Amino acid sequence: MRKQQSTKKQQKTVLKKKLTAAQQQLATVQGQLAAAKRSEEAIATELTSIEGQLTSTRQKLTEVKARLNRTRTEQQKVTVLLAKSQGTLAQAQRSLAQRMAANYRQGPVRYASVLLGAHTMGELVSRAELVRSIVKYESTLIAQIKAGREQVIKWKGLVDQKAGEIRKQELVLGGQQDQEAQLVQKRRLVLLEAQAKRTQIEAEYAQLAADSNEILQRLQALEGTPLPGNFSGKLIQPVVGRVVSSFGMRFHPILKINRLHAGVDFGAGTGTPIVAAAAGLVAYSGTMRGYGNVVVIDHGDGISTLYAHCSVLLVIQGESVAQGKLIAQVGATGLATGPHLHFEVRRNGSPINPIGGGL
Known part of the structure; x- marks a missing residue:
């Protein structure tokens, strides 16, 4: 009888030590689980923030590309206008050059014949005015064409500058998008690792809790107090x-x-x-x-x-x-x-x- 009581006491002592050890392990694992959950939540929060930044960057990049397309269309239009104005100026300059060459060959005789052909003083004045008007018109026309061409050139310069600035924005946003996309992928992998670690700790915790409960039940079974x-x-x-x-x-x-x-x-x-x-x-x-x-x-x-x-x-x-x-x-x-x-x-x-x- 005494031997049975001694054996039972020894078993209880062993079980109590095991229970204490199991509970200490549970405390340790609980701390690890809490830390794992905090880490997982922090990573998830960071991932959500980065994904939001990536979405915003993609929207900005889409808007910039649309602006660049519109500006390039404007570039094409102003290039066509510049070519047209250059052609008009060249034609006007050729016409004036031809007229001046003809006048140079004929010299004062042509204008003199035009003026001397007048029969009256009024006709003389009218013919002289006509000659001056023709020369003035062609000179004014060329000046206007040149002024218009200068405006088109200025316009083209502004459009080209605008296109260059937008292109720079596109390159910057494109690089930013690539970096953020890579960071999102990396953080997703880190989150998966954190989730796997947390799941592993939860499984360990559940097993330790089960072991602790089993020890407690065995200890209770040995408590023969009435x-x-x-x-x-x-x-x-x-x-x-x-x-x-x-x-x-x-x-x-x-x-x-x-x-x-x-x-x-x-x-x-x-x-x-x-x-x-x-x-x-x-x-x-x-x-x-x-x-x-x-x-x-x-x-x-x-x-x-x-x-x-x-x-x-x-x-x-x-x-x-x-x-x-x-x-x-x-x-x-x-x-x-x-x-x-x-x-x-x-x-x-x-x-x-x-x-x-x-x-």
């Missing part, structure tokens, strides 16, 4: 508050994954009293990865209850408690977004819906 009585099958609500999250599958607000919510959450402020849902023996009082500060009570007949995220623990392991006894206070320790009580009921280690368990 209970105050057999489980009555009736549980009372352990805290004053309403149910804010029910039993079943849900999207975890911190881990960001779908997983079983193995209990119910009661909304309550920090420090709100937590009482034992039924009489039993405190199988565990301490920290548990994910659960924070937790109390586990064994009620006999394979039924146990768990009270998690506590701010203060008011009972110790091995202590007998009556139904309704104050055991802890509400908090937000462990993986919690705010103060509340996470309450679980387990039958032979498997979670069952507390609402269907007598509450």
